[in-house]
Amino acid sequence: MKKGVLLINLGSPDSPKPKDVKKYLGEFLMDERVIDVPLWARTLLVKGIILNTRPKASAKAYQKIWWEEGSPLIVLSERLQNKVQSKVDYPVALAMRYGSMSIKKGLQELVDQGCTEIKTVPLYPQFAMATTETIDVLVDELVTEHFPQVTITKTPAFYHRQDYIDVLTQSIAEKLEGLDYEHILFSYHGVPERHIRKSDITNGNCKMNGKCCFKKGSPQHEFCYRHQCEITTVNVAKKLGLKNGTYSTTFQSRLGFDPWLKPYTDRTIERMGKAGVKKMAIVTPAFVSDCLETLEEIAMEGEEIFHEVGGKDFTVIPCLNDRDDFAQVLATMIEEWATTPETASV
Structure with missing residues (x-):
């Protein structure tokens, strides 16, 4: 069984234009683990109010921080992925919980390389319902529906490592x-x-x-x-x-x-x-x-x-971003999983 790793971050609009920001916010805020109210109330709040008022303001905020290469979060995540890949012998893919770089695409990329054991690594040091949990739940749904041949190993919060x-x-x-x-x-x-x-x-x-x-x-x-x-x-x-x-x-x-x-x-x-x-x-x-x-x-x-x-x-103080020593932390986590005699799947 070939092992692979999927790093998962939050996500970003495809551009800082209002239409792309609106699309991204719609997916993000309609997640029941982000706004955890009944569907009718969430729909009324998000589609009836927020998406009619917030995208323009959010787009202006994104325009202030957007890089020539694209979304800072995406660019920095890709740099981190490349550094982690250079430190391990297993395929390392990158996905986002929201946006066009979907988790489904990330899993498919690894499956296309022959991976049948995949470790998902949410890039959140602390566990939260609206971050790690929503990733884990979606991964379970995607594996059941599209990748039944794949065994998933989830990564717990690493705040205390x-x-x-x-x-x-x-x-x-x-x-x-x-x-x-x-x-x-x-x-x-x-x-x-x-x-x-x-x-x-x-x-x-x-x-x-x-x-x-x-x-x-x-x-x-x-x-x-x-x-x-x-x-x-x-x-x-x-x-x-x-x-x-x-x-x-x-x-x-x-x-x-x-x-x-x-x-x-x-x-x-x-x-x-x-x-x-x-x-x-x-x-x-x-x-x-x-x-x-x-x-x-x-x-x-x-x-x-x-x-x-x-x-x-x-x-x-900047985030850890693509620091070499942070990439090594992730690489160590991957090696610990890959070299465990009986890799525990969840």
């Missing part, structure tokens, strides 16, 4: 070297609080107060996005030698009026600036590739907020 923490820490340390800053913000993509409850395999043990995130050995941590974000911050801060009070965890990119994970990144930036913080650094560990949420929402909008309230220096 020591080599990942080492690389993330190194990427931050390089940017902070010689930099005078007062506070470092760890900003993660937000999710509705109800997503955390729905992912709680202990049926209500999560108190949503932040305290249970730090209890050791709790079984719900395997699927608790908030816990995994908090622990990522703790592990990196410890390795960087950061003092309490000089760093914090926040959540960005909320949508709608339901409660999302707090504290919110934009409001924290504003509050700290008003409180007299003049020099802030910010890192976005939920993203491995720079994209709209990091290049526009943080690096542009976040900096603007900080300056408006009196902040001076706003340092944005």
Whole structure:
């Protein structure tokens, strides 16, 4: 049985034009694990409201960050794929959960090369219903319908792998070297609080107060996005030698009026600036590739907020992107799977 690997990232519109952005947003927001309300309500919200108002504004945001080569997320993901491929002896394909670079096409590319054992690698360090889970579910559906001869091995969240923490820490340390800053913000993509409850395999043990995130050995941590974000911050801060009070965890990119994970990144930036913080650094560990949420929402909008309230220096730390050491982390994960005598399929 020939082994292959499918790296999977979020996705991107084909262009920053409103029609392409609208198509992309429609697929993304109609996912029942992104907006987890009944179909009729999701359809009314997405097709009746959001897709009639948001595409033009989103297209303008994409135009600000679009590269000559294309979407930053796609370009950086392709560069990462090439580096991982250079480090392993197994075919490595790339797919996106949303958009034209579909998971079905990625699986087909590997099958066409004779692969019958495929490891899927969602490029999300932390598990979330709207990221890793929606990928895993779609892969299962596609294999059942189109690739019954293929055995899939899923990759769990890797936020706690020591080599990942080492690389993330190194990427931050390089940017902070010689930099005078007062506070470092760890900003993660937000999710509705109800997503955390729905992912709680202990049926209500999560108190949503932040305290249970730090209890050791709790079984719900395997699927608790908030816990995994908090622990990522703790592990990196410890390795960087950061003092309490000089760093914090926040959540960005909320949508709608339901409660999302707090504290919110934009409001924290504003509050700290008003409180007299003049020099802030910010890192976005939920993203491995720079994209709209990091290049526009943080690096542009976040900096603007900080300056408006009196902040001076706003340092944005790049995502891991196509760093050689991050590509090696993924290559190591692949080798661990490929060389295990009995590869466990899920």
